[in-house]
Amino acid sequence: MSVVQRHYLAVADDNNKTVKIIDTRTGRVTSEISLDCDSVWSVTNVKGDQIVVSLTSFEPDFQHNLLTLTVSASGAISKGHVITTRRLTYDVVAIAQHLYVLHNNDIKVLDMHGNILKTIICDYTSFPSIAVSPDKKTIYLTDYDNSSVQGMTLEDKVTATYKGKDLKRPRGITVDNEGFVYVRSDGGIYQLTKNCTMIQVLTRMAPP
Known part of the structure; x- marks a missing residue:
């Protein structure tokens, strides 16, 4: 959307x-x-x-x-x-x-x-997704296979990474007007800071 x-x-x-x-x-x-x-x-x-x-x-x-x-x-x-x-x-x-x-x-x-x-x-192998910060200076990428999120500058410099056992197979990402990052994964929807540190889990997905 x-x-x-x-x-x-x-x-x-x-x-x-x-x-x-x-x-x-x-x-x-x-x-x-x-x-x-x-x-x-x-x-x-x-x-x-x-x-x-x-x-x-x-x-x-x-x-x-x-x-x-x-x-x-x-x-x-x-x-x-x-x-x-x-x-x-x-x-x-x-x-x-x-x-x-x-x-x-x-x-x-x-x-x-x-x-x-x-x-x-950016070497991602499956289901990657992309979003951009409100100031248009940071790109956020999901890595499905490695269960991680990266932030990078428009000059391809990686500035932040989030990877944890609680984030599983992310495959959707967006950023709000305040710069908070939202990631959809198998475990639920996660809210991260602009520096890719965990804030909270907004919703959790039921196990299959």
């Missing part, structure tokens, strides 16, 4: 291969758009009315694309242009009109035309 136009949530619906726009004031879907793909991975806000969604299509050849979408003030959604990434995109966030595209072993920094500006190496 991603906030767009202040009052709307853009939701990537993989089961139905759509992006839905939900009005947070009423809880109703104002519009949705069907996408010609096999998987819808993630969605991020680029600016006030623009979002980007990552897609994968299996036929005729594997294709991995980013699609820009525009959401109007009334909550209507329309298609923009396509950016081809050529590799599976697990997650994507926008920082100052640049797209930080997370693959399984690196982050590609793209401009809005798809030109590669930078490559950040």
Whole structure:
């Protein structure tokens, strides 16, 4: 999910291969758009009315694309242009009109035309996810296989790491306006400081 136009949530619906726009004031879907793909991975806000969604299509050849979408003030959604990434995109966030595209072993920094500006190496093997701090200076990454979370600068310097037996297989992350980090894992939803130290467990998952 991603906030767009202040009052709307853009939701990537993989089961139905759509992006839905939900009005947070009423809880109703104002519009949705069907996408010609096999998987819808993630969605991020680029600016006030623009979002980007990552897609994968299996036929005729594997294709991995980013699609820009525009959401109007009334909550209507329309298609923009396509950016081809050529590799599976697990997650994507926008920082100052640049797209930080997370693959399984690196982050590609793209401009809005798809030109590669930078490559950040980060060796993650499965289900990684990415978030960014409110000041746009720190990237947070989950590492599913090593059950850890890392914070790093935009210049790829690791500044903080959280790893403990209580955090199991993290596979979702976000940051609030105050800089607190929230991580979804098999053990529950964890709240961390901006320096990746544990604050509390907000919810615990029941064992299987």
